[in-house]
Amino acid sequence: MDFSSINPALLIASLMVSATPILLAAIGEAVVEKSGVLNLGVEGMMIVGAVVGFIIAVNTDAPLLGFICAAIVSGIFSMIFGILTQYLKSNQVATGLGLTLVGLGLSALLGRPYEGMKSPTLKALDIPFLGDIPVLGKMLFSHDLMIYFSVFIVAMVWWFLKFTHAGMVLRAVGENHDAAHALGYKVVRVRMLAIMFGGATSGLGGAYISLARVPQWTEGMTAGAGWIALAIVVFASWRPWRVLFGAYIFGGVTVLQLNLQAAGASIPVEYLSMSPYLITIVVLVIISSRGNQGAPASLGRPFHASS
Amino acid sequence: MLKLEKRLQQSKKWIYLSPFLAVVITMISGGILFTILGENPFEAIRIIFWDPLFDPNFASYSRPQLLVKAGPLILIAIGLSFGFKAGVWNIGAEGQYIMGAIFGAGLALAFYPMESKLIFPLMIIAGALGGFLWGMIPAFLKAKLNANEILVSLMLVYVAESILASVSQGLLKNPDGYGFPGSRNLQKYESAANVEIISNSGMHWGVLFAFITVIFSYIVLTRHIQGFNIQLTGEAPRAAKFAGVNPTANIVFCLGISGALAGLAGMFEVAGPSGQITIEFNSGYGFTAIIVAFLGRLHPVGILLSGLLIALTYIGGELAQLMLGLPGASIQLFQGMLLFFLLATDLFANYRVKIGTN
Numbered sequence: 001m002d003f004s005s006i007n008p009a010l011l012i013a014s015l016m017v018s019a020t021p022i023l024l025a026a027i028g029e030a031v032v033e034k035s036g037v038l039n040l041g042v043e044g045m046m047i048v049g050a051v052v053g054f055i056i057a058v059n060t061d062a063p064l065l066g067f068i069c070a071a072i073v074s075g076i077f078s079m080i081f082g083i084l085t086q087y088l089k090s091n092q093v094a095t096g097l098g099l100t101l102v103g104l105g106l107s108a109l110l111g112r113p114y115e116g117m118k119s120p121t122l123k124a125l126d127i128p129f130l131g132d133i134p135v136l137g138k139m140l141f142s143h144d145l146m147i148y149f150s151v152f153i154v155a156m157v158w159w160f161l162k163f164t165h166a167g168m169v170l171r172a173v174g175e176n177h178d179a180a181h182a183l184g185y186k187v188v189r190v191r192m193l194a195i196m197f198g199g200a201t202s203g204l205g206g207a208y209i210s211l212a213r214v215p216q217w218t219e220g221m222t223a224g225a226g227w228i229a230l231a232i233v234v235f236a237s238w239r240p241w242r243v244l245f246g247a248y249i250f251g252g253v254t255v256l257q258l259n260l261q262a263a264g265a266s267i268p269v270e271y272l273s274m275s276p277y278l279i280t281i282v283v284l285v286i287i288s289s290r291g292n293q294g295a296p297a298s299l300g301r302p303f304h305a306s307s
Numbered sequence: 308m309l310k311l312e313k314r315l316q317q318s319k320k321w322i323y324l325s326p327f328l329a330v331v332i333t334m335i336s337g338g339i340l341f342t343i344l345g346e347n348p349f350e351a352i353r354i355i356f357w358d359p360l361f362d363p364n365f366a367s368y369s370r371p372q373l374l375v376k377a378g379p380l381i382l383i384a385i386g387l388s389f390g391f392k393a394g395v396w397n398i399g400a401e402g403q404y405i406m407g408a409i410f411g412a413g414l415a416l417a418f419y420p421m422e423s424k425l426i427f428p429l430m431i432i433a434g435a436l437g438g439f440l441w442g443m444i445p446a447f448l449k450a451k452l453n454a455n456e457i458l459v460s461l462m463l464v465y466v467a468e469s470i471l472a473s474v475s476q477g478l479l480k481n482p483d484g485y486g487f488p489g490s491r492n493l494q495k496y497e498s499a500a501n502v503e504i505i506s507n508s509g510m511h512w513g514v515l516f517a518f519i520t521v522i523f524s525y526i527v528l529t530r531h532i533q534g535f536n537i538q539l540t541g542e543a544p545r546a547a548k549f550a551g552v553n554p555t556a557n558i559v560f561c562l563g564i565s566g567a568l569a570g571l572a573g574m575f576e577v578a579g580p581s582g583q584i585t586i587e588f589n590s591g592y593g594f595t596a597i598i599v600a601f602l603g604r605l606h607p608v609g610i611l612l613s614g615l616l617i618a619l620t621y622i623g624g625e626l627a628q629l630m631l632g633l634p635g636a637s638i639q640l641f642q643g644m645l646l647f648f649l650l651a652t653d654l655f656a657n658y659r660v661k662i663g664t665n
Contacts, residue, residue, distance in 0.1 A: 040457065084650055084651055088650070088654045089311070089654060090651065091650065093396055094597075094601055094646070094650055095650055097398060097597055098643055098650065101594060101597075101598070101639065101642070101646065102643030102644065102646075102647065104636075104639060105636050105637070105638075105639030105641075105642070105643050106636075106640050106643075107636075108635075108636030109637050109640055219636070223465070224461070224464075227458060227461050234458070268477075270469045270472050270473035271473070273469055274469035274470070277462040277463075277465040277466050280462050281448070281454070281458075281459050281462050284454050284455065284458055284459065285452050285454045285459075288452060288453045288454040288455065289453055289454070291453070304311070
């Protein structure tokens, strides 16, 4: 095998591409979980975003419009989960699983006529000066808009949770919904907004897979990315910058194993392709064995205002 | 204004009523969905729910299929129901199903072409063991290292799929298969074949096992201390702690039994209806079984009935694909909607809905 065919600059660049879908989904889910809700439907919301983004982009030839529609539709789709769990008090685990199953079915149904087509992709931004820096320019400053936008969202979430009053309310709702309710905060409304935000970013993440990373539509193409995003939230101890870190590590592993496959490593392909999932388990175990620091105290618990 | 008032105890009446209500609402919204897709809704519903059982042209083929499809669903769902009751969420049954099939088929192929009456019973043990061991990974990581069993069991599905791809092209590949991926056909290997017990009924050994499991689980849940512990842990974790229920034992029991039963389902499938290990051997039973378990109210008899109903939607879905050209995914959507409506109508079991303001 030939390691010299693996170019570190390109490796970093493609690492960012491969991490972005998971990053977008994970940062949204981190906000949802911070508000005390466990939405296991990330995979379903992502794949709905993937198919909607693809359909819109192919029909209008405007990939950016595809991303916007993906965010809107996945946000609406997540409201099924929101209404069921927040207003109809259904079990969050079961409802989240249901959302994933429905999302997979719905996307397969919608996307069938589009199998095998190619989508228009976002153009790489031509950043003057920065893009011309040798090595670093190619690595960090020649990406498409969505990659920078995903980092921007992480920064916004960090700022929102840490420095704004609304962010404090959201955290309070997630830590102790009964106390937050007693203080007069609208627990259900805060959670519905958080769920919708999580849906929208998951939709963006899904659309990034079908419009930028692959760019094609195939049934079930998210292939567990939503579940990995859930694991990354735990890995990150619900902190925004650590979500970014976790997603990029994961992206790195994925890209590296793809590069090793391409370079003809002596490890069988099947073992390489299972490695991202195995590493996710290992990381999850290491983090969890130290106790779940930072887990919102009301996470997954149903809320019913008795008065 | 609608107001919700929490019931002190779940309403017995609504627990039994809500699945039926959910089925009716699903049929109505399914009808709307089919109208949007440009089909006659009444015809589509008839083709899915009625024709497989009663149409003279199809019934002779599809009636046995009902048991063939329901068998694995019931087996897996019964296993899952233990954990779901106790709050142990095994959602990686698909992976345990694959590992059971690989273990069972692997054992059979190791003995090939020897003929012996012992091979099939040994395969049953191997299949259950494969699923059990695969379920023990999240159980161990949860009990000892506090890792979330939902995520670990799910990740292991993808790992199992990779192993499946590997063995069907390597270790278990048919040496006389002209280089095509996939194992020998176990149905042509007499000692290993999972044959129909009553011909043309669809009733193979796996279906018989599923029925036995229903009875077994009913006894465990209503008569055995383990069943009591499981229900106690799910409904009142603190009380369970004070009562001395060992949480580790509970996790191991729940993941072990659901893994073993999913493994059995995989083994019976590979030795029977499917016949061979191939890359696309698994067909999502492990995930659909989650719907079956909830629709059956996590109750053995309920799961038996819901397993048959979901099996009917599979067969009806295939028929609708054939007759109307409806995409196969619409059935998956149908099944998911059923779960949603069930969860929504559960509201009535847990809360009193009152009209008016206070």
